[in-house]
Amino acid sequence: MNCPDFDTLMMLLDGELRGRKLKEVSEHVLSCSRCRGLIDSQRMLEASWRDNIVIPDSEKFRSMEWNIFRKINRRSHWRTFVPAVAAIIVVLLGVKLILTDGPSMDRITDLSRDDQAGYTSESEPLSEERTESLISAVEEPDSEVATGRVTVISGQSISAGDAVSEITGEVEDFILTEGGAALSQAAEQEEDSGESLRGGSSPAPGMDRQDIADGNLTESVSGGSGSIGFDGIDDEHEELETPHETLPTGTVEDSGVEEQMDIISDITLSLDNDTMGLEIAESVSSITLTCDEMQDNRVSPQSSEYYLSFHETSDLGVAYWKSDIVVELVFDADGQPDSITALLLDSLFAGWSDYILSGYRDTVLVIPLADIQKLFMDGSTVPTETIE
Amino acid sequence: MLLSVLLTMAGEDENPDIQLLRKAKNGDRDAFGELFRKYEKRVFRVARRMCGSDDEAWDITQDAFIRAMQAMGRYDTQYRFFTWIYRITTNLAINYAKKKSRRCEVHFEEAYSAEGQQVIEDNVADRAAGEQLLGAVGRAVDKLTPALKAVFVLRVDQQLSYSEIAESLDIAIGTVMSRLNRARMKIREELGSMLGEWE
Structure with missing residues (x-):
């Protein structure tokens, strides 16, 4: 042979x-x-x-085992609450979250649409100094510090961290609309003062969920109105609130925001346990707002996965990193994102198209929201699931 | 139809992994633990071989199990669980490799394990040359394309049969054979004359 x-x-x-x-x-x-x-x-x-391979010791595997089980269980757990969440949403569509008679802010941030489009996955904790500033303002309503306003613009998602960050120093009031309604303008006294401002709900640079997880922040809501405050001052805070059962409509000077306000709709709100006493809010320690409607490419997607994941994070408390908020990025046979993915990327960071890989053909990437920029711009090893 | 259902049910009953998977999905901590411990090191090894770093291997291992749980509805119970999770693992690893390739990283664990060194000492007279050869083997495997590497890893590291590899990667047995031989030939080409140490 x-x-x-x-x-x-x-x-x-x-x-x-x-x-x-x-x-x-x-x-x-x-x-x-x-x-x-x-x-x-x-x-x-x-x-x-x-x-020729060194396998890590079993202890590390045990830790991973627990993490995986917790995540799986959490996801299953959440899905059982979807109907409950729907009910909550209906109830809360009438809730207005207002911080009034509060202090004026000495800093008003001009949040342009471009700014809102930007997204950063990095944030720094709310400084102690800023925290004290807000507490002081709440406790001393006669001070020169006036109330600010946060305008929630359709298509953006903000967390409590974002909102509090705004309130602590960047905007002048905090008003939420009912679903589909136009947002009101600021209180009359604000107009009298001649102040104009631009509210914004873009992902805030000064706060992330971990801050809240660390106990820096809580929220309180009473009746049809709400407020945002800090640990230990909720009770006092509530006394200062002025519930706005009806909000005057109008325009805001010199901001361009009024056009955007008209498109606000479908705000959903999950609240803290103390306030609502609902099972779903058992471990929620943050307020999460999600605008589901698309407009001018400045929107969160209507992807149910995104929506659920976003709230899922809140459900388990904010001890989870932003990376637990996952989104689906869908790429077609040419490696190009589909329209929803493109809108999502538009809303997160400019210039994303320069970084899209042609290798993602017929692929769905399930990726932490906070890591999208890192994935495309740095090419880093962001945890990503691929569904082929 | 009824027969088909009964056969399917019987098949599931015979597959303890599927039962564990179902229980785990329903929140049974013990079932998940049993299933995880059964496959954790195997999955990690495949991930580690495919991606070349411990950190990525941990991520892939974790993602693979989560994915398996999430996608349980799409799991075809006629296949064995381990081939399914290998498929998930290799797909994840290939995705990692695509991203990593943009950074042109080539990584190989230069710290040899005791077992690897023992093989050298048993078979190569010159220890230094043997270690050099071992390093070269690792680098040669790292240079394989993900498709070739997946087949090589499942065959050599996991000792799967050709049919098991085909099932794991959802490819034909003929493809397994051709990829495996191409991988081996490429490795031997990379090693060149160094192979003389073992011949």
């Missing part, structure tokens, strides 16, 4: 030969030093490579 080809010898090595072929090749190898040498060298090469 002539020497078998490499493939056949490798099949012998792998134990994949059967019957007569096995007998023939085996007999040949016994009598052929060249073939025997080739098989032996391959066997040694592979054995050394196979054994």
Whole structure:
């Protein structure tokens, strides 16, 4: 018998030969030093490579086991609450969250649409100084610090951290509309003062969920109105609130915001446990607002996955990182994002199209929201699931 | 139809992994623990071999199990669980590799395990040359394309049969054989004359 080809010898090595072929090749190898040498060298090469790996100790696996189980259980757990959440949403459509008679802010941030489009996954904790400033303002309503306003613009999602960050120093009031209604303008006294402002709900640079998880922040809501405050001052805070059962409509000077206010709709609100006493809010310690309607490419997607995931994070409390908010990015056969994905990316960071990989063909990436920029711009190893 | 359902049910009953998977999905902590412990190291090894770093291997391992739980509805119970989770793992690893390739990273664990060194000492007279060869093997495997590497890893590291590899990667057995041989040939080409140490 002539020497078998490499493939056949490798099949012998792998134990994949059967019957007569096995007998023939085996007999040949016994009598052929060249073939025997080739098989032996391959066997040694592979054995050394196979054994050359260090497996971490079991303790690390146990930790991972717990994390995975918790995540799986959390997701299942959440889905059972979807109907309950729907009910909450209906109830809360009438809730207005207002911080009134509060202090004026000495800083008003001009949040342009471009700014709102920007997204940063990095944030820094609310400073102690800023926290004290707000507490002081709440406790001393006669101070020169006036109430600010946060305008929630359709298509944006903000967390309590975002809102509080705004209130602490960047905007002048905090008003939420009922679903589909136009947002009111600021209180009359604000107009009298001649102050104009632009509310914004863009992802705030000064706060993230971890801040809240660390106990820096809580929210309180009473009746049809609400407020945002800090640990330990909720009770006092409520006394200062002025519930706005009806909000005057109008325009805001010099802001361009009035056009955007008209498109506000479908705000959903989940509240803290103390306020609502609902099961779903059992561990919620933040307010999460989500505008589901698209407009001018400045919107959160209507993806149910995004929506659920967003609230899922709140459901389990804010001890989870933003990375737990996941979104689906869908790429077509040409490696281009579909329209929803494009809108989402538009709303998160400019210039995303420069970074899209052609390799993502017919792929759905399930990726932490906070890591989208990092994924595309840095090419980092962001945890990503691929559904092919 | 009824027969088909009964056969399916019987098949599921015979597959303890599926039962564990179902229980785990329903919140049974013990069932999940049992299933996880059964496959954790295997999945980690595949992930580690495919991606080349411990950190990525941890991420992939975790993602693979989460994905398996989430996608349980799409799991075809006629296949074995381990081939399914291998498929998820290799897909995740390939996705990682695509992203990593943009950074042109080539990483190989230069710290040899005791077991790997033992193989060298048993078979290569010159220890230094043997270690050099072992490093070269690792680098050669790292250079394989993800498709070739997946087949090589499942065969050599996990010792799967050709049919099991085909099931895991959802490819034909003939494709398994051709990819495996191409992978082996490429590795041998990379090693070149160094192979003489073992021949």
